[in-house]
Structure formats: structure tokens, C-alpha cells
Amino acid sequence: MAHFRQWALEYVLSDDENAQLAITQKAAREIESSRGSSTVVGNWAASVQQWMTAANANDDDQMDDGDEAGSGDIIARAKGTLEALDKNLLRSDQVLRLVGFFGAMFSYDHKAGITASAKALRWLYAMKGFKPDMGVKIMEDVCKIKEDFRLQTAATRLEVYELFLGLIQDPAVSSELKHKYGPSCGFVVDLLQVCQSERDPRNLMVWFKILALLLTDYEPSAEVTEEIFKVFSAYFPISLRSSATPIGITAEDLKEAVRSCFAAHQRAASHAFPFLIQKLDKGDAVTVAVKVDILKTIKACIEQYGNPHASIVPHIEKIWNSLKYEVRNGEVKETIDATLEVLRAIARKLDGTKTHKFDVSLLSGYVDLVSRDCRDDLANPTYTKQAGLLLMTVITANIRAYVLYSASFIDAIRQNLRQPKSPSHSRDLLLLLNSLLKPRMELFRDRKGGHPDDEDRLRTESHAHLDTLFHDVYLPIWTAKSNEPATEEKEILKQAIQGLALLVSQQVLQPDGAAVLLCPSSVSSEICSLLTVTLTKGLTLSSNDNHADSTALEDEAVLALRTIVMNYQEGYGELMSRAVAEIRKRDWASPSEYSLGALKDLLSRLTFIGCSEIPSSITSNTSSQKQSSPLQHFITLTARLLEIFPLSTQSTSPPPTGSTLGSSANAHIISSLHASVLWFREACEVKYGREALASHAGGDTNWLEEFQQLPEDWLLRIQGGNAPSDGVLATLKESDPEVYHQFLKVSLFIVRHLYRLAPSGSRTPWDERALVQLSRMAALVVRSLDEKLQVSCNLAAEAFTYFNSDRFPVQRSVRDLLTGLLTLGILQGLRPGALAGLYKPGAEAEKYMCDTTSFGHSALQESDVRAAIAAILANKYQGGPSTSDPESLVMKRVLDFWGNWIKEATTSSSVDTESFPYYNKIAVNVIAGAAARQEKHVLGLIPVLHQAAASQHPNGERVAESIGAIVKQNDLLTPDNHAVVKRFYKQWVYGHLTRPLLQEAQPAAKDTHTATRYRVAILSVVSNCPFTVYQDDQEPLIRLLVTALKNRAGLSEDVAWSQVVSALEILAEILTNEPDALKGYLREIIGGATEVYQECVQKKGTVAVVQPATRTLCRKLALQVLGAIPTRFEERHVLAYAPPTQRMLAVACGDPARKVREVARRARRAWAKVV
């Protein structure tokens, strides 16, 4: 006893937390060592008690803070000791005594000690010796605090709430409470009195949880329920004042907590619904946020309450009467949506659950109520949409309501559609009809997850009202309005088109449970044909008759047709047949621009309709249908396109490059074939993922051999259903990733077919554009194949025989644009492993890369293609790390060859200046291809390039200018095309090729000629490199840039100006990344750019010989650089240059080129801020 008293005194006097902790632990050990002897516990309690009574004995006026603090401290000490005790130590009677002891604290009239007592009680509650009846005692004791509770700090109150929550949640305590108090729940009333005016958000979260538990678990009597309801409903609608110190609780959390009180138990239903409805009916006084809160709460109640007969049904009419106006007259989307959610929730609740359905009268009573009020509104254009929305929400909530009521709703819409009040009325009605059809598909799809009754209902559903929709509703509207519709009518037609698509997509269950399409083939086919007319209209009308200024209707029809043919698959064949017939009606030998545009649109749409999605496998209701294949549409489209190709065999005049309309009808067909592969490939990737191909086994089959056994019109035969071997294709399932693989096979067949057509016979159907498209399509197909397939099909060899090896045993030696493009197409897509065969000594690769035979009539393009092929061949080989493997040696020979050639061309007159650029292009591309993979033999060529660039020969200048192409972005050398591109190859090239020249290129260098040439070469490379590559060499570089802007001596005009372009591009890049480096050169740069602009805007003088495009580019870049300067530097650095620059920019705003004017205006605005 003496110890404890002494310790208690020490504790109260001590300020040190550690010392206090030590005392509490000492006391705990003491109690433990006595094995929980009652005497020791009693002594301990008495030591605490003495401080309490001392404090309590004083009158209020005499009690000073010290006493209060002392008693608070001592409770904390007692609590601390308890926490240090073993939970199993104390016996029940001791726990009871301690409960009594701590419980008594709540009766004393002072504030201190409550926190610690509550904590101690929670600790005791966790003791092993705790008995449920003690819980009851705690409840009673704590409630004695009464009004004083409000005066406690929020943290103290939180402790008490946590204590309450713990006890109420405890099943043993709760049953004891129920046993003691029964349904009258006396303790609840006390509890409510104690806690009713809580305002702290954190405490409220716990308090609401307690209230919800009281409602659900304690079966309170009606009076008590009402009391509880009053307490939490007083907080509704709850909000949270924004605070500077966030507490981790949001207003939304509080709303959720109050909501869960409302929705806790149906017991509260009779209070909750009238209360919420009354709040809602306050009209304009309620803000949107509050309205939404109310509606969400009503919804939560409906969803959570059990026994809807008693809890919900009595209130439905009131709810409906109040809510309908929110939609009927509402304007705010949020409230309308929330209201509809409530109405839908009611319909779902009344239907029953997955396992138990309620009597149908509940649901039908509700739907009747809604339709009684809404039906008449359908005839009133002002309310049609809203009334429909209400009806639709209720009817589409579940299958039972849908089956029961959709017929009468559709009937009502149909009647109104017969006498529409206005075009917008028709549109709204159609919109409703569509929005009734759409959820039907969803309900149908989800039928398996619901009650078995639902599926039965769908099976026995009468669908007469749906069957007649087409002829009764959609067709009459279409016939009446589709000819030259006015703007308003177009909106109606759009809805009608969407409706048609939805109609064809509807499925019904047959008595045997199989899902088939609702519409018979005849109707689907008619729908297809109606919509097809919209698409082919462009082609059938002449340009004078076609006044359509927007393609919105056609676009809608395209989307609708896509949906239709995914379900009604025969539709696509019919569509293609009609379209092909229309195309054939026209003469494509010399078509007008209008016809070509119409053809392009039509083909592009057909491609999208058939190939942008993989068709699903639903059977139509005619049982004789053969199994449809996922590739069916793709094959139909490509077969029909190949069938009509070529549309004209006459030679067309070569199209002007750069114009879409210049291409021929034949090119459009190839473009569409290309597009079909693109679309279907994308659809496959979406559906099966990119890995689908990688996981495919058996990639070593030779498809080309299989193709040789097939007739040329294989696809057409599959499409017609009489192919000799479409075994795999016929049994393909939509979900099987094999679809992707088979699609590539068919695509390769198409490529092979076109390749065989191209070089044989007359070439006239193939214009340049068609060939380019074919080449790119081949690249697309080939690059999608894996290496095994590329090897087993020996595609590398086919690149030079164009799939004609069975017809032309000796490979063609002619190298013209056509064969070049064909070769390029295949090589572009091959993987390095598949190209191995070409690199034997003297084989194709070496021959091709070292080819200096002369060009045909279109040297520019031919050289482009040869250069592209050379770049690929110089890049995609499987060399090892050493420089002596066979491929590397081939490359060494090739690079040596070009090294000698360049040397020769820049020292003697063996290569004339005119053809030099063409071959030089090939040389540079070979180097570029090899450099991208950091082929070491390239380094041997660098001295040659340096010499050539500096040579006095006119070709030297060309070499210097073109050297940048080595690091130029090349679309063929990308990972997509399986090229070998090292990550830092640009740094590598820059370091070896350009950096050594920097010193000699400086303006002060002795040899000005060499300096000038080197400058051209450096700028050419640097302008094609990212900033980080040349970041470290900025200082010498900037001197070159400044020189390049002003000094064009010693260079031909076009080289000089392309150097200016490069310089300006690099300047813009430095300005963006590290403007500070330019600070010392601002005068030169501003002056230089101004001069460049002023020189380029003139049409006279030496600059006149430069290409106009280059001149425009120079002006634009110069203004861009000028415009960026004031945004990058402080005003003091640029202020001096402002007046002349502003004057010059004002003049530049009148530049002849529109693009330049825009840049000038931006620059002017930037400089206007410098004052």
C-alpha cells in the first residue's frame, strides 16, 4: 500500500514522461508479482482513489488547477499501469472493481481524467476476465456524465465514442444489453442524450456508425427508433466547413455516413421516406448538391431495406409523385440522373433478387403508376423526352418489367409517331424507341446471371411488337424523308438509322434456348439495301446533283451498317455486291475528280464496315445457314476488290505528285486493300492482343507452297462458298486467336496475287501511287509474320522474284521503279534472321548495294527506292560481334566500294554533276543503314568523307551537304520494321564524323575553303541530331551558326541556303534547350536572322534561283528564332534590339505566305512585351 501511495505521489509530482512511464511499469510489475492478489489491486486502486477523493472533496470554488491536474495525472497513471499489465492477469471480480473505479470517474464533476478513464475502460474491456454484464455497467456509468460530455475536448469524446462502439459491436455485450433493457432500449435514450449535439467530423463518423448499429442490431421499439432517427436526421443534409488543417475526412465521407444511418434498417422507413421527400419538396430552396444527396439517400434506403412490402411499397406513390417533377420539369442533368437512378432502384427492388422473385403485383403496380402519369405526356412535344425517359428507366430496369410492358410502351410510341406534332417530336419519339431497344440487348446479354425465371420469360416472350417495327415505323419514316431531307429531318433520319441497326442486332430466344436474330433475313436484307443506297448515292449522282454539304447521314449509316453486318453477316456480301455493281456501271478510263472522290469514299467506308471489327457468331433465324467465319467479311471485301481490279486498263496520265485526287481508280482499290489489312489487323490486336502471334505454334509451314496449289481466284471461291480447301477457315471460331494467323495468311495470299499481277502483262493499270500502296501493304503483312514463317516461306528470295519464281525461273535483271518498289515492300518487313541468305558473297545484297547501273526515265524516284533498299540491306543482317563474320565482310566490301566511288567522283570527272546526287544518295543511305547498327567498318570510310567534303571538285559540296542524311530520321530504319538501330548511334556518328571537323571549320581557320565545306557538313549532321548529342560542343558550334547566317561565300546558292535552314533549325533547338549559351551572341543572331528574312522576302537578286519553298522555310525559321528570343532572355539583354526588330516584324506581318504571317504575328507579340 505504502509503495503505491509513494509512487502515486512521485507520479503526480514528476514532469518527466519517461519517469512517469517507469512508475506505471513498476506498479504493473508489483501487481503482476503478487499474481493479481485482490489486496494488491485494492491497494493500488486506493492509492489512486485518494487523489480522486482529495480532488473531489474540495468545493468547486476551492479547487485549483493543480488539484485537477493531479487527479487527471493519476488517472493517466492508473491507465498506464493497466496498459502495462498482462491481459490475462486480472480476475473478473478485480476487473469489476476496476470498472467500478474508472466508471465512477464519469460521475465526478470535473473534466480531467475522462480521456484516461475511457482508455482504461477500453483496456479493461479487452481483459480476459471481462464479463458482458460489466459492459452494461460501463454503459450506464459513462452515460452519467450527461451534459458534461459536451464540455470535453473532441479527442476525449472520440475516446468515449470508440468505447461505446466497441461495446455495442460486441455480440456478448449487445445480447446482455438486449436482455436487460428489451425493446425499450433504455440505455439508448441515455446515450442519445449524452451524445446528441456532436459536431466534430471525426467523432461524427463514429457516432453515425453507433447509431446505424443501434437501428440494425438492437430492435428498438418504435418510440426509440423515432428518437434515434431524430438524432441523425437532424444532421441531414450534412456539410463540412473547409478548414485550414485537413483532418482526412471529406464532406462526402460524412454524407455517406449519414446515408448509411438512413439506410440502416427498414425500421426507419416510415420516418425516412417522408422526411426525405419533405426536404426534396422544398423546391428552389434546395441546391443541386443537396438534391442529389437526398436522391442518393432515397436510393440507398430503397436498396438496403428488407421486406419491401412493408417498408417501400407504402411510400412508392409519394416518392413517385415527388420525383417525377424532377425529371419532367428538371433542367439539371445531375438531379435528373440521380432521380432516374432512384426510380430504377425501386423497379429492381420490387422485382426481387437473383434467388427470390417477389409477386409480380408489386412490380406491375409500380410500373402502372408510372405509365399512368407518363403515357399522355408522350403526345406533348414539350414533355415527350422526359416522359419517355421515365417510362424507359422503369421498364428497362429488369427483364420482367421489360417483357411485361415494352409492348404497350412501344405501341404508345408508334401511335404518337403516326401523328407527330413537329419534326423534333418525331425525333424524340424515335430516340425513345431506340433507347428502348438498346437496353434490351443488354438485358438479353446478362440474362444468364439472373433468376432462372428471367430466361423463361424471354423464351416465351411475344415479339410481335418488335417484328412489326420495321414496316410500321422505320420504313415509312425512311421513305418519306430520305429524299433531300431538310436539316431537321436529317436528325430524324439519323435516329431512324440508329434504330435500324439496333433492330437488326436484336436477338430472341427460341423455345430450345438458342439465341437467334429477331429479324428474318428478308427484313435484315431490306434494311441493308436501304442503307447501302445512302452510301452509293455519291457515286450514282453526278457532281451537279449532289448538294450534300455534310456527310453526317452517311457517317451514321456507315456505323449502323457496321453493327448490322456484325450480326446479320450475309448483309455484307449483299452490300458488296450492290456496291460493286454500282462501281462497274461507271467508266473508269478517264473519271472526273468528283467520281474518283466518290469512289474513294465508298471504298473507304466499305472497308471500315467490313474490317474494323471481327464479326460475332450469332445465327440468324433461318436454320439452313452455314457456319459463318470471323474472316468472312475480310475475305468478301478483298475478293470482290481483287475481282474488279483493274478498273481501267488504259494508261492514265502520270498524276501530279502531292495531290490525292491525281491518283487513279486502280490506286484507290489497292489503297482500300491496304486499309482493309490495317483495319483487320488492328481489330485482331484489340481482340487477341499482340502476343497472340508469338504464342502460335507450327510457324514453319510454307504458305507459299500451299498457295501454289490454290487457284488464282481462291478468295472469290471461298467467298462464293465453293473453295477447294477452306477447311481451317470454315471451322474458325471468333474467340480463337488462330483468326489472326489465318488473317495474315489470307493477306499474304493477296499480296502474292497482286505482286504476280504487277510485273506481268501490261503495266498500265499500275500507276506510281498504286505501286507505293502495294509496297507498303506488303511491308505491313510481311512485318507481322514471325521470323520462322518469313524463313520457311523464303520471303527474302521472293523480294527479288516477286512471287513469280514458278513462272520466271530466271530472275529479272531489269531494275526499274516497279520492281524496286516491289522489292522494297518485302525487304522492309523482313526480320534480320530471314535475310541471311542474301549476304553470301556475290549474292543479291552485295549486288544491290553496289549497283551503279544507270536509271530509267524517273531517276529521282528510282534513286530514292534504290537508296531505301540499300539502307535496309546495309542494316538488317545478323552479324556477330566480330568484324570478320561473312556479313560484316560483305559490308566492308560494299563500304569500300562506295568509298572508292566517292573518292573518284570528287577528284576526277568520271561521274557527271547531274547524276552524282542520285548515286550519292545511295552511298549515303548505305552508310546510314550501317551506321544505325554501328557497323565498325563505317569508321574506315570517315576520312574519305572528310576529304570528299573538302575537295575542290563541285561534287564535294554535294557530299558535304548530303552527309547529314546518315543520321536523318528514316522511316524504314525503325524497330517496327525490325531494323537494327543502336540507341546511341547518333552520338557515335557525331563523335567520329563531325567533332573532328569542328576546329578546322571555325571562321578564323587558315583554309577558308575547307572551313566553309566543313561548316556545311557539320551543320548538315547537327541539324539532324537531338540537342543532347551536340550539347557539349555548343561554343564552337554557335560560332559556326552565326557565320552560316551571314556568310554564304564560296557555296552555290542552294547549298548556301540549305545551310541557312540547318543553322536556323539548330538555333531554335538551342534556344529551347539552353538559351544561356547564346547570350553573348544575341546581336549577331538577331541581325543574322533579320538579314536572312529580308533577303528571302525579295524576289530579285541571287536568291531568286533558290526554290521558293526553301525561301519560305528560311523566312519562317528566321521569324521563329526571332520570336523565341524575348521569351528566353531577360528584358535587359534584348531591350537594345527591340525598336528595329519590332519594325521589321511589323513589316513581316504582311509576308506573302500565310504560314509565315502567323509566325510573324506571334514573334511581334513576343517583342511587343519588350519595352
Add this chain to the structure above:
Amino acid sequence: MERDLENANPTILSVSQLPSRSRKGTAVRHGPDAKCDSIVYPKHSWPYGSSSSSDEEDDDGEEPMDEQDIYDLISTISDPEHPHTLGQLSVVRLPDIHLSPSPAELTGPDSLVTVLVELTPTINHCSLATVIGLAVRCRLEQTLPPNYRVDVRMKVGSHAQDDQVNKQLGDKERVAAALENDTLQRMVDKMLETCV
């Protein structure tokens, strides 16, 4: 500015209804099927090598400034009281912009051109007409080259006091004085914020 709107319900055109250059030439379709167009109908039919080096050749042609250019400059100015542009509110209309001499008759790059812009206020007693006129004037003076003379007026009959407004807008001294006023200057700056 705390006051009621003078014209609370003006007619508003959507952006797609405004006159623009792209729709004058060959229309580019943006249907659902147009996704692959850039690949299968590329702008430049020759994708390899030198001849397609510049992506913007089409736009690089020399075209003198025309009415549409002027329209594009001023139609994006915001209205002082509605969250819409002058183009959307039809205060600025393409047919009411006049260039003299017309672009086709221009003799040289430095010849003098007069731009006449006639504004149509949304209501005929609009007190903000002067401010709008001032903003249009400022915008044009900031963006046109020095050889362009700017004349901004109210369209005849479109404003109750068009004479007075025109006089204010035509008087250089008064315009300059107006822009010395901080409140007005801020208002004009705010209106021009939406211009690019």
C-alpha cells in the same frame, strides 16, 4: 463588372458554323472510316527520300492577305459580356470586311491597303459597342503590317448611335486617349486574350 447583361440571350453560332478557309477548298472528310486515311491516302504520294522532305508544301504557297485573314484575326476576340467570341455572336461577319484595293489588284508588297471592318452589335443600343470597336482596332493595328490602314465602324442602322460611335473610333487621338485609361486597357487586353 457588376451589372446586368444588356442582351441576355444573343444568338450564338457554333464554331463549325463560322466561315473558315478549310471549308472553301476541297473538304477533308472526318467520318468514322477516316482513321487509316493518312496511311492509305497520304498527303504526299511519294513517301521515300527527297521529294517529300517538306511536310507543309501545301501551305507554303504565296497568298496575299484577304478578307478571311482579317476575319480570322478578329473573330476570336472575346465579347466583353458573354463567354463567346465576336465571330460566334456575329458581331464580326465575313461579308462586312472590305479590303481596298482588293488582294487581286495589289500592285506591290508595300502598296497602301485600307481595311474597313463594319461591326454589328447584338442589340442596337449596346453600350459596349465602342469597347468592341476599340478592341478590333487594337487587334488589327497589332497584327497588320504598317502599310495597312484600319477603319472600324458600326454597320449602318445596326446601332442607335452609330454616328457617335464611328466618330469615336475614327478619331486617332481619342483612341489613343482611351487606351491610356487603365480600366479600358485592361478590358481590351482581356478581350484579346483569346486571340492566338
